[in-house]
Amino acid sequence: MIIQALCRYYDILDQDESVKIARPGYSQANVSFALVLSDDGEVTHIVDLRSDDKKPRPQEMDVPLHSPRANGIVPYCTCDNAKYVFGVEKLKVKEFEKKIAKKAKKGGPQEASVLEKNDKEVVLVSPRSRECFEAFKILHHQVFDGVDDAGVRSFLKFLDRWNPASFLNHPKVLQYKDEILDGGNFVFECRGNYLHRNGAVRHAWEDYFSDEADGAQVVAQSLVSGQDEPIARLHQKIKGVVGAQKAGASLVSFNDDAFKSYGKDQSYNAPVGETSMFKYTTALNHLLAHRENRIGIADTTTVFWAETEDRTCEDLARFLMNPREEEADPADDAPEDGAKVRDKKTRKLVEDVLKKVRAGQKINQADIHTDPETNFYILGLSPNNARLAVRFWYMDSFGNFVARVGRHHLDMEIVRSDFSPKYVSISRLLKATLPKGSKDQKSNSNVPKVSPLLGGLVMNAVLKNQPYPIQMYSAVLDRVKVGRSIDSVQAGFIKAYLLRLSRAGGTKLKEDLITVSLNEESPDVPYRLGRLFAVLEKAQNDTNREMKSTINSKYFSSASSTPAVVFPVLLKLAQHHIAKSEWGFKSSQSIEEILSGVDEFPAYLNLEEQGMFMLGYYHQRKAFFQKKEETPVEGA
Numbered sequence: 001m002i003i004q005a006l007c008r009y010y011d012i013l014d015q016d017e018s019v020k021i022a023r024p025g026y027s028q029a030n031v032s033f034a035l036v037l038s039d040d041g042e043v044t045h046i047v048d049l050r051s052d053d054k055k056p057r058p059q060e061m062d063v064p065l066h067s068p069r070a071n072g073i074v075p076y077c078t079c080d081n082a083k084y085v086f087g088v089e090k091l092k093v094k095e096f097e098k099k100i101a102k103k104a105k106k107g108g109p110q111e112a113s114v115l116e117k118n119d120k121e122v123v124l125v126s127p128r129s130r131e132c133f134e135a136f137k138i139l140h141h142q143v144f145d146g147v148d149d150a151g152v153r154s155f156l157k158f159l160d161r162w163n164p165a166s167f168l169n170h171p172k173v174l175q176y177k178d179e180i181l182d183g184g185n186f187v188f189e190c191r192g193n194y195l196h197r198n199g200a201v202r203h204a205w206e207d208y209f210s211d212e213a214d215g216a217q218v219v220a221q222s223l224v225s226g227q228d229e230p231i232a233r234l235h236q237k238i239k240g241v242v243g244a245q246k247a248g249a250s251l252v253s254f255n256d257d258a259f260k261s262y263g264k265d266q267s268y269n270a271p272v273g274e275t276s277m278f279k280y281t282t283a284l285n286h287l288l289a290h291r292e293n294r295i296g297i298a299d300t301t302t303v304f305w306a307e308t309e310d311r312t313c314e315d316l317a318r319f320l321m322n323p324r325e326e327e328a329d330p331a332d333d334a335p336e337d338g339a340k341v342r343d344k345k346t347r348k349l350v351e352d353v354l355k356k357v358r359a360g361q362k363i364n365q366a367d368i369h370t371d372p373e374t375n376f377y378i379l380g381l382s383p384n385n386a387r388l389a390v391r392f393w394y395m396d397s398f399g400n401f402v403a404r405v406g407r408h409h410l411d412m413e414i415v416r417s418d419f420s421p422k423y424v425s426i427s428r429l430l431k432a433t434l435p436k437g438s439k440d441q442k443s444n445s446n447v448p449k450v451s452p453l454l455g456g457l458v459m460n461a462v463l464k465n466q467p468y469p470i471q472m473y474s475a476v477l478d479r480v481k482v483g484r485s486i487d488s489v490q491a492g493f494i495k496a497y498l499l500r501l502s503r504a505g506g507t508k509l510k511e512d513l514i515t516v517s518l519n520e521e522s523p524d525v526p527y528r529l530g531r532l533f534a535v536l537e538k539a540q541n542d543t544n545r546e547m548k549s550t551i552n553s554k555y556f557s558s559a560s561s562t563p564a565v566v567f568p569v570l571l572k573l574a575q576h577h578i579a580k581s582e583w584g585f586k587s588s589q590s591i592e593e594i595l596s597g598v599d600e601f602p603a604y605l606n607l608e609e610q611g612m613f614m615l616g617y618y619h620q621r622k623a624f625f626q627k628k629e630e631t632p633v634e635g636a
Helices: 003-013 093-105 127-144 151-162 162-169 171-173 201-215 273-287 314-321 338-357 400-414 426-431 452-464 471-485 489-502 525-543 551-559 564-580 584-595 607-624
Strands: 027-036 043-048 061-065 090-092 115-119 120-123 185-190 217-222 228-230 294-297 300-306 375-386 386-397
Touching: 003 201, 003 273, 003 386, 027 151, 027 375, 043 171, 090 093, 093 120, 115 162, 120 127, 120 162, 127 151, 127 162, 127 201, 151 185, 151 201, 162 171, 171 201, 185 607, 217 426, 228 273, 273 300, 273 471, 294 426, 300 314, 300 452, 314 338, 314 400, 375 400, 375 452, 386 400, 400 452, 400 489, 426 452, 426 489, 452 471, 471 489, 471 551, 471 607, 489 607, 525 551, 525 564, 525 584, 525 607, 551 564, 551 607
Parallel strands: 027 185
Antiparallel strands: 027 043, 027 061, 090 120, 115 120, 217 228, 294 300, 300 375, 375 386
């Protein structure tokens, strides 16, 4: 299903003239330098194509296909790294000693030529780098011999004349020596044009590529297309998954005898045609390369797409899953840029959609400005050595997706301060399990140190409109107990968890007792005890704000789990504080009102009751600071 959906998306992108996506025989590659060649094949200049950022980034170009090469020697046409282009490599001294020097001492072939050596690194022409260069040269003669083009002729002259041993003797090469040997790719420029964009070069390469494909060894029925066609032995690498190898990782890969079946090994064991392999890998790499289609959730890199050329679906989906947090001051009069205006429009659109979801009405085209029946997909990938693991996979209509994520935001709705986010992204929600103020929680990175399983479990619950995972709920409760405070994100999740559990019939709690803001009429005892703890804490603070040891720091955790042990002591202490406080009579009234619904203190609160305790504590604290003219928001 995943590969088929990606293949269909490739066909959509291929028809869209505004999208740059590789055609068969080509792929996107990161290019660092362009070697400018004279008609005689001499390198006259080296052009740095990297960005001007503090950490320069290579430029992405559409070049002849970079097929996977694992440990073999596989040269790429007109675009490759220094080992293939110059026949030279750089090794760490320890690596050099292990790979080259020891073999030479044991009588192995001594063919390496050391060009430069210092305490840390060795620049050399090794047997392997020499083979790489020779393979690079042979490939281009096979492809371009017979092509009558000035650029091609100068390129072949360069290959025929280049001597790897003279690498450091070339003044232009010497200028970028370290950058060249750092592993970046090179393209060639002849007579002011890139060689890989030359019409004659592309025609020759496409003929060569077509001949190679026709000569594929295995023809069988493809699992994707259902047609008999050449089967891909190796699949192109997928790049851009956070934490995966820089060179990319495989989504479909077999590399062990244990995976052989009916005598079929490697990817013949799950036959995918060459065409389908190219389409799905190209489409997935395209999605991973564009921020509009990619978000990070814990250690999972998530891509999403709609089966349409209309980008409205993806813009709205991105906002729903990863909403941009509101500015602290809504009345900011600063000029608005285009992104801010778009955000405001999208936010208004989301609010209108949430109203319909709250009312239980069906989402239609007028609500989301696109066809709600459009197929929509979400794929979560995480690294696993040289391969990728699928954390979650979702496919449904876009209208259903909007309704389900909208329900998640409604369930998370909670009374909050002006500085707290109205809509919480999944990443921020996961960070609620981390220590407050910690480096990981403050980080903008998409890979905070949360449990790798939580991201997938929470996303599944959101996308399937199911109860949230108890692992996440327990992690939030533990964090609140340890931190002895609760913020709007944690309170919102506790409320959402209890709401969904109640709807699913997993608890005796009634749904109407789980509210957005303070519910003074709630008879739920744990909820009232949470409110009572907030009142007792305030009574103490009214007396002395400078105390180092407070009832919160000493009793919060035990009060939320074993109230019968703690509250008699706290009520006794409160009389002392009330007697000294100017506002003591108000505290007494609040305590009396809350205790009117409590016959006895429970000996023990289970997890659901602890959640209600914390919800009551949060609501009561927010109510202390709520303006009198504001009307509390009630209802789920």
